[in-house]
Amino acid sequence: MDIQVKELIADEKQEYIINMGPQHPSTHGVLRLVVSLQGEIVKNIEPHIGYIHRGIEKMCESITYPQIIHLTDRMDYLSAHINNEAVCLTVEKALEVDITDRIKVIRTIMSELTRIQSHQLFWASYGMDLGGQTCFFYGLRDREKILDIFEETCGGRMLVSYNCPGGLMYDIHPNFQQRVKDFIKYFRKALPEYDTILTGNVIFRERSIGIGPLTLKDAVSYGVTGPSGRASGFSCDVRKHEPYSAYDRVNFNEVIYNEGDTYHRYLARIEEMRESMNIIEQLIDNIPEGSYAIKMKPIIKLPEGEYFQRVETARGELDVFIISDGNKNPFRLKFRSPNFVNLGVLNHISKGFKIADLVAIAGSLDFVIPDIDR
Amino acid sequence: MRSIIEYLREIVLGIWSLLKGMKVTSTYFFSPGKIVTQKYPENRKSLVMLERFKGEVVMPHNEKNEHKCTGCGICEINCPNGTIEIISKVIITEDGKKKKAIDKHIYRLGMCTFCALCVKTCPSNALAFSQKFEHAVFNRALLNKILNKPGSQLMKGVE
Ligand code: SF4
Numbered sequence: 001m002d003i004q005v006k007e008l009i010a011d012e013k014q015e016y017i018i019n020m021g022p023q024h025p026s027t028h029g030v031l032r033l034v035v036s037l038q039g040e041i042v043k044n045i046e047p048h049i050g051y052i053h054r055g056i057e058k059m060c061e062s063i064t065y066p067q068i069i070h071l072t073d074r075m076d077y078l079s080a081h082i083n084n085e086a087v088c089l090t091v092e093k094a095l096e097v098d099i100t101d102r103i104k105v106i107r108t109i110m111s112e113l114t115r116i117q118s119h120q121l122f123w124a125s126y127g128m129d130l131g132g133q134t135c136f137f138y139g140l141r142d143r144e145k146i147l148d149i150f151e152e153t154c155g156g157r158m159l160v161s162y163n164c165p166g167g168l169m170y171d172i173h174p175n176f177q178q179r180v181k182d183f184i185k186y187f188r189k190a191l192p193e194y195d196t197i198l199t200g201n202v203i204f205r206e207r208s209i210g211i212g213p214l215t216l217k218d219a220v221s222y223g224v225t226g227p228s229g230r231a232s233g234f235s236c237d238v239r240k241h242e243p244y245s246a247y248d249r250v251n252f253n254e255v256i257y258n259e260g261d262t263y264h265r266y267l268a269r270i271e272e273m274r275e276s277m278n279i280i281e282q283l284i285d286n287i288p289e290g291s292y293a294i295k296m297k298p299i300i301k302l303p304e305g306e307y308f309q310r311v312e313t314a315r316g317e318l319d320v321f322i323i324s325d326g327n328k329n330p331f332r333l334k335f336r337s338p339n340f341v342n343l344g345v346l347n348h349i350s351k352g353f354k355i356a357d358l359v360a361i362a363g364s365l366d367f368v369i370p371d372i373d374r
Numbered sequence: 375m376r377s378i379i380e381y382l383r384e385i386v387l388g389i390w391s392l393l394k395g396m397k398v399t400s401t402y403f404f405s406p407g408k409i410v411t412q413k414y415p416e417n418r419k420s421l422v423m424l425e426r427f428k429g430e431v432v433m434p435h436n437e438k439n440e441h442k443c444t445g446c447g448i449c450e451i452n453c454p455n456g457t458i459e460i461i462s463k464v465i466i467t468e469d470g471k472k473k474k475a476i477d478k479h480i481y482r483l484g485m486c487t488f489c490a491l492c493v494k495t496c497p498s499n500a501l502a503f504s505q506k507f508e509h510a511v512f513n514r515a516l517l518n519k520i521l522n523k524p525g526s527q528l529m530k531g532v533e
């Protein structure tokens with residue numbers, strides 16, 4: 001009777017591989033993460049992307065510049081207006097058209113409203129990721145007010161298609177200024193509610209403070225931009241460093257934290273909403289008179305050459321690079337989308353944390369999947 | 375001793391933070407005046423969409439069944455995804471000249487991305503957006519529409 005009982009000791013190398021996504025609700029879209037686990041500890045993450053790849057860059061090569069706008073809407077759909085602005089600024093730079101101050105100011109106000117509604121949705125869904133269903137309703141309640149402003153002026157709620165090369169599609173609606181002012185007044189009161197419900201909440205704090213820290217060095221070398229990068233102390237706000245539109249004439253602070261954990265990535269977004277409100281307040285009362293669109297040729301042809309523009313979307317730096325061969329459509333168009341680059345750091349910062357923390361970490365990087373895949 | 379006090383303090387503060395959150399939610403719970411939810415579809419009759427809302431592309435006709443579309447095809451060129459198809463015909467005007475006119479202005483709602491390029495570039499302002507937003511149908515073919523009404527004509531004075 002010498003049957004050897006082989007003890008089932010978990011081997012150091014024994015890993016358990018699971019799929020998170022593509023239909024997992026906390027990935028906010030069709031992102032598939034292949035997670036290697038040892039017990040509950042995350043050992044490795046392999047993101048598989050491309051489930052919603054539409055080939056936007058390639059499609060842009062066969063359509064004209066005004067038509068590109070409706071595709072950039074659909075990249076990072078929560079920063080639709082800012083994406084459109086990036087393409088328009090590049091085209092305007094190439095053609096050397098001077099856009100009026102009115103266009104610049106309206107674009108800036110619209111961009112900041114876009115940023116606020118994007119962060120509101122972040123707050124809403126992040127609370128829900130971490131188990132606070134209430135946040136989702138409160139966040140969407142306030143976001144609805146901005147979407148109504150968009151709807152009144154642009155005709156679209158999320159995919160606004162409001163920019164066009166040379167200016168804006170329509171002038172602002174007569175109610176626009178009053179509505180924005182009402183919103184700011186309302187939201188200044190509503191924002192402290194966010195803090196009471198989630199920021200101070202003990203469960204939320206326990207689950208986010210110290211989780212997924214990203215050091216400044218790594219943030220720079222991985223190229224993590226936007227609020228996620230700034231929470232690690234990486235001063236990367238394009239609005240400050242290379243002001244476009246009307247950002248050079250407003251005062252605002254770049255929100256920077258040094259801790260770089262999940263909690264501060266969250267906090268950076270909450271603070272950015274306050275800064276955005278400051279920017280809007282400085283501009284809303286003095287929108288200059290002037291035309292809302294510069295007359296462009298019916299067929300826009302860029303002169304031969306390479307053109308580049310950086311903008312700051314709600315999630316980080318979006319770069320547009322156009323190579324033109326003088327035709328009415330670009331020879332090559334490249335987007336450096338913030339989400340794709342930010343996804344690269346996910347494996348690095350979630351190693352060694354629990355699988356439940358992975359939801360918190362991925363949520364705090366605030367991915368929009370169509371922007372990763374394009 | 376110190377650590378026990380610290381421990382108890384954390385428990386009390388934690389519960390306090392939860393209570394503070396509950397205060398906000400219960401304020402809304404007990405003040406129905408602050409509720410923002412709309413009762414759709416019960417409020418369908420009183421629901422008014424904002425005037426610029428991009429519901430679908432339509433071609434406004436006047437009471438004499440006349441529209442402004444000349445059949446130039448500019449909207450078809452400008453549409454980024456082939457939603458619009460123009461089929462034109464040649465008509466003979468009263469003074470015996472041959473003229474191009476619209477036969478069918480085909481609009482495929484299922485493909486439209488509401489970019490507004492067609493409405494904006496039409497030289498005779500023949501297109502507009504309607505505020506209709508309930509587009510669901512049981513058959514996909516119903517989404518392909520012909521915008522010019524049968525028997526309609528070009529409005530006088532539009533070239
Ligand atoms: S709708 Fe306008 S752009 Fe289109 S064919 Fe008619 S006139 Fe031309």
Ligand code: SF4
Pocket residue numbers: 431452453454455456457458485486487488489490491492493
């Ligand atoms: S709104 Fe845009 S996609 Fe729709 S028919 Fe007009 S041009 Fe085409």
